[in-house]
Amino acid sequence: MEKSIVLENLNFGYDKKILNNINLEITRGEFIGIVGPNGAGKSTLLKIIIGQLKPNSGRVKILENNGKDKSIGYLKQMNIEVGVSFPITPLEIVMLNLYNQMGLMKVPNKKIKNMALNALSMVNLQEKAYYNYNNMSGGEQQRVLIAKELVKNSNILIFDEPTAGIDQDSKELLFNILDHLNKKHNITIIIVTHELEFSKKYFNRILKLENGELKDYSEVNIW
């Protein structure tokens, strides 16, 4: 089995210790749910995996590249709350991310646009490509932000509570899209969630972070 992410003896603390000797191997194409009490360090762990925070000791290895860009698609907590103060369309949001990554003048506009439209179609939003993002529902906004990550051709997606604040139908749609991306495109997905009852059927593996330790929670939880 091809490894995707390996965490080795990770330790991290702000003023007090948060992660205590975490070891984890994630296989390519896994769909992982991470649960745990408030303040356990779930967001901190994700930030260490994406390289936003450096561990005090230990290593993070990202092994997937496969000719693709090595970037990880990451959605931080509470994106929906962060409004945009000017009118912008989903297409522009996704295109801007591509320009950011590829450099403004290097790629023809038409190609960028097609790549962005393709990413929006992967989250069922091709018909709303020209809407005003600010007038879209929380669930739709969340899907735009996922398209923004998908367009970078990442084969790892890491989302911190992506269903917080969106209605039940949007949650189902969001998870069905993620399920499709996981199964059909073999994208490795890690999701932090407080909504395990709803989401557990999608995960291959559930991990619980508590008291600095990360433990397999799949069996305990499912029955």
Ligand SMILES: Nc1ncnc2c1ncn2[C@@H]1O[C@H](COP(=O)(O)OP(=O)(O)OP(=O)(O)O)[C@@H](O)[C@H]1O
């Ligand atoms: N930048 C920071 N500086 C100092 N302490 C921090 C910082 N960020 C988080 N913490 C603390 O570290 C602990 C873990 O925070 P983290 O956000 O990782 O937890 P979490 O499990 O994601 O919580 P929640 O489920 O509430 O989102 C908390 O006690 C938090 O207050």
